[in-house]
Amino acid sequence: MPRIRLHGAYRELAEGRRDLEVPAASVRGALAALTAAQPVLAERLRDEHGRLRDHLSLFVNGYDVRGLAGEETTMRDGDTLDLIPALSGGAP
Amino acid sequence: MSRSIALLVGTRKGLYVFRSDASRATWEASEPHAELAPIYHASFDPRDGVSMYVAANASWGGPRIEVSRDRGRTWKAVANPAFPAGGDRTFSRTWHIEPGHLKEPKVVWAGTEPAALFRSDDRGESWSLVRSLDDQSTRAQWVPGFGGMGLHSIAIDAADPRRMSVGVSVGGVYTTTDGAATWATDNEGIEYMFPDGPAGSVAHCIHKLLAHPLDAGLRFMKVHEHVYWREPSATSWTQVTAGLPDAFGFAAAIHPHDPATAFVIPLAGRQRLAPPPGIAVWRTRDRGRSWERRTTGLPPAPLEVLREGLATDRLDPLGLYFGTANGEVWASRDEGDSWTRVAQYLPYVLSVHAATIPD
Numbered sequence: 001m002p003r004i005r006l007h008g009a010y011r012e013l014a015e016g017r018r019d020l021e022v023p024a025a026s027v028r029g030a031l032a033a034l035t036a037a038q039p040v041l042a043e044r045l046r047d048e049h050g051r052l053r054d055h056l057s058l059f060v061n062g063y064d065v066r067g068l069a070g071e072e073t074t075m076r077d078g079d080t081l082d083l084i085p086a087l088s089g090g091a092p
Numbered sequence: 093m094s095r096s097i098a099l100l101v102g103t104r105k106g107l108y109v110f111r112s113d114a115s116r117a118t119w120e121a122s123e124p125h126a127e128l129a130p131i132y133h134a135s136f137d138p139r140d141g142v143s144m145y146v147a148a149n150a151s152w153g154g155p156r157i158e159v160s161r162d163r164g165r166t167w168k169a170v171a172n173p174a175f176p177a178g179g180d181r182t183f184s185r186t187w188h189i190e191p192g193h194l195k196e197p198k199v200v201w202a203g204t205e206p207a208a209l210f211r212s213d214d215r216g217e218s219w220s221l222v223r224s225l226d227d228q229s230t231r232a233q234w235v236p237g238f239g240g241m242g243l244h245s246i247a248i249d250a251a252d253p254r255r256m257s258v259g260v261s262v263g264g265v266y267t268t269t270d271g272a273a274t275w276a277t278d279n280e281g282i283e284y285m286f287p288d289g290p291a292g293s294v295a296h297c298i299h300k301l302l303a304h305p306l307d308a309g310l311r312f313m314k315v316h317e318h319v320y321w322r323e324p325s326a327t328s329w330t331q332v333t334a335g336l337p338d339a340f341g342f343a344a345a346i347h348p349h350d351p352a353t354a355f356v357i358p359l360a361g362r363q364r365l366a367p368p369p370g371i372a373v374w375r376t377r378d379r380g381r382s383w384e385r386r387t388t389g390l391p392p393a394p395l396e397v398l399r400e401g402l403a404t405d406r407l408d409p410l411g412l413y414f415g416t417a418n419g420e421v422w423a424s425r426d427e428g429d430s431w432t433r434v435a436q437y438l439p440y441v442l443s444v445h446a447a448t449i450p451d
Binding site: 009010040043044047048049051053054055056085 | 128151152153154156169171172174175177182183
């Protein structure tokens with residue numbers, strides 16, 4: 001199964017879980033499985049209309065999904081999806 | 093009955109709680125909570141004596157409302173307010189959380205950005221958009237102020253839970269007398285920032301609107317420019333700015349036991365800092381007819397206090413508290429006459445709420 005790795009505050013919110021394996025064939029499916037297992041993350045990842053939050057970066061096997069097929073990016077056994085918060089600076 | 097105070101201090105980097113007994117002589121600080129989130133507001137629910145609510149507006153991970161059922165010792169995130177599907181609005185911040193009327197013990201109200209009013213019927217666990225306000229045709233006139241477009245003031249009548257006013261920046265005052273079934277604009281008497289503003293415009297930049305907790309119908313308000321008083325029988329706002337050093341400012345508070353007394357912290361309109369010779373709390377004892385400058389113990393410094401930055405407790409003599417942009421919290425236990433510093437070196441203080449906690 002694909003594996004999800006949680007980083008930063010997402011890990012804290014998930015009670016310290018660093019990673020988990022999920023039955024999914026795409027990034028979208030992996031995120032759905034993640035929030036089913038960790039409901040506290042649902043509103044941290046998406047707004048009320050289902051859009052991914054700003055400051056959330058998703059990488060499949062080290063590649064930013066924005067350069068792949070976004071949430072439709074295919075995931076296979078052994079693939080890794082990294083959830084990384086806030087790849088940005090603060091105030092000037 | 094012995095009571096204590098918990099000062100809920102919201103900063104740009106989390107919530108700090110300072111606790112004291114009724115003497116308010118010494119304060120014990122907590123570790124920060126939600127330190128990655130700007131805390132626009134935190135409030136205590138005096139109806140159950142245990143609940144607290146926090147508006148945690150993290151830029152990443154999205155905003156969230158957190159609730160404590162043990163007076164701030166542990167917290168949990170609750171279901172977010174949500175705008176209707178198909179619209180162009182996304183819940184981005186909570187500006188204010190107000191426990192409802194004593195006669196409605198499970199009702200809690202939240203004002204948000206984009207500006208809207210949400211109601212909870214389960215003590216803050218879940219939220220519903222108040223569509224009657226959202227459907228106002230004048231909502232099309234609402235525009236953001238410098239800090240965004242928020243509904244930040246929720247003023248509930250002391251006697252009648254069906255009577256409530258809300259303040260919007262920039263969108264004026266709306267009042268309901270039928271439990272939020274219908275609303276009416278309530279801006280009569282408020283001076284337009286631009287003298288030739290169109291008739292009927294709601295473009296008033298409300299900064300803080302308060303209802304007296306005991307005297308039904310009495311309201312007090314700080315607008316972008318000017319301070320206003322509203323007697324229960326009046327049909328328009330009375331401007332009471334004369335005597336203050338500057339018409340600008342955000343923070344306002346009303347004395348919970350004495351309906352003739354209120355407080356403001358004026359700022360210089362251009363710099364948005366306390367005008368020379370420095371920070372001062374201005375007090376009226378006569379419903380805004382005159383103002384007195386209270387500064388004993390305060391530094392002669394141009395400090396800044398925001399709209400949620402001034403609060404009172406419910407003790408006698410009254411305790412008064414304010415927080416500053418440079419991370420200080422100041423307290424008075426003699427109704428503003430003299431001041432001592434509770435904390436310094438905090439992050440930028442966005443909000444202060446004084447919870448008067450029963451034993």
